Amino acid sequence: MTDPRTILVIGTYDTKDDELNYLCDCIRQQGGEVLSMDVSVLGDPVQPTDLSKHDVAEAGGGTIAQAIESGDENIAMQIMARGAARLARRLYDAGRIDGVIALGGSMGTDLALDVCQALPLGVPKYVVSTVSFSAMLPPERLAADIQMILWAGGLYGLNSVCKSSLSQAAGAVLGAARAVEKPRRDRPLIGMTSFGKTILHYMVTLKPELEKRGFEVAVFHATGMGGRAFESLAAEGAFAAVFDFATQEVGNHMMGGLSAGADRLTNAGARGIPQIVAPGCYDLVDLIAWQPVPERFADFPAHDHNRLIKSVVLDEAGRREVARAHAEKLSGAKGPTAFLLPTRGCNEWDRPGADLHDADGLAAFCDEIEKTLPGNVTLHSLDAHINDAAFSAAALDILDDWIAQGVVKI
Incomplete structure (x- = not known):
């Protein structure tokens, strides 16, 4: 050689x-x-x-x-x-x-x-x-x-x-x-969190639109280790902005699920990276499917995703607790932070008529977010579902405004 x-x-x-x-x-x-x-x-x-x-x-x-x-x-x-x-x-x-x-x-x-x-x-x-x-x-x-x-x-x-x-x-x-082909730094990088397209599919719309604007987009699978990689790169300052739209790992860590670590939803803010946050799948706690369900969740509705992951659905009290955790973590953000709150649901299984829909639980989460979100975070409540075109359009509008102000540079 x-x-x-x-x-x-x-x-x-x-x-x-x-x-x-x-x-x-x-x-x-x-x-x-x-x-x-x-x-x-x-x-x-x-x-x-x-x-x-x-x-x-x-x-x-x-x-x-x-x-x-x-x-x-x-x-x-x-x-x-x-x-x-x-x-x-x-x-x-x-x-x-x-x-x-x-x-x-x-x-x-x-x-x-x-x-x-x-x-x-x-x-x-x-x-x-x-x-x-x-x-x-x-x-x-x-x-x-x-x-x-x-x-x-x-x-x-x-x-x-x-x-x-x-x-x-x-x-x-x-x-x-x-x-190895090491990461290039010829285009500003946007870090995005999501899951597979069956439950969250905003990235299908957003990725090409962000690329048209001159960004490279990296989408992280937020099942514990994906969120860990996302947080690791955010801590390094690798991102020009983040679209953190699958924050389920916050609740996972609190409830004993598939954790990305205690610092999930904090590193972009600590580095002052402009961030748009949405609570994708906040209502679910991912557990290891082949292990017994913890006793505290024994009577909770559940979804068997595959032989590796089982998701339990949080009750109203659990959702309020997760909402408060989002607010607390974002309170330390040093950079521009926007919170997109889709009031019609935050995953495909939570649409009206779907198996895991819980209107009262969703209302409880939205209420707690509105009560506790700190002053350094701008709240954008949307009469839309997280997978609707209106959600992606709202995210792009916020980013375009930041670009126009020079907050995010291309």
Whole structure:
């Protein structure tokens, strides 16, 4: 390969020296180059790494001696996590790495999540972990484009089972570094949240209209991880404006559903990004379909979306609670914020005559929004359904006004 690409390989070389060196060898055998980073605390690798544990601890604001003297492995690894994340970003900014792969159990994975969050979208980020995909990994810790590979048979020592995982991971990160098409910044980006077209379909109308105006549009599937990616990019300031029209994850987090994290509906506002918000599917809480329905929802109406997702329908009290949460989260917004309130319903299943229609519940939500929405948010009540053409037209009118004022730039 004329363009070999360099991969940063991170792990505790004192306890996983053989495994990490095997991973490095696999990358080199495929024509890649390696920078090795040791995040050990107590021991030392057989051979020196490119970035030593002392380099990492120093970047984390401490020393290995301080980490050891703390007597607490959690404190020690947090020092190393800070240092590893800072060093990884410095290496990327200096053009020295094209991707990262980290190896570990729960401790190494904890550190790896910080490293991945420190790198921008489009930098290949692979975590080979004995706890990949575990429910212990909170959504707010996951980078928008993180990749995880389950490290089967990888707890202690090399074997043919774990080599299968490691060799695939080596090929994956190097291949991704060679193939990635990083996000362009030649057009301002609008971030939009939605669901599939059967329940919310405003994006079918809005996307081409926004593109005509010179924007690129990225639509995020708001089922927990999609909202997490949306919030992650909003926190980076990646969006020129947001059309956050599927805020169900706010209620999901409150009610124990598929959460996008406690900071859902806050990051665009914190960055001052102009935002238009609408409460798409606010009345539903998405649960894992193959698990028992929590007792609190045992008598609630429900919709089986598929074998993965079951949605329960909130009662009036729950809807008022979700409305107040929207108001509280938006109260911290530093930029222009408009709230579109479609008073005829906020998802296709909630239209009059549809299975999940609840006129009293919708009225309760609208009433609570009108009572609690803070003064920094402009309320636009619409005599329309969220999937009606009038809703999309209203959103475009707000955006066009912001463009005319210079609030949103093309």
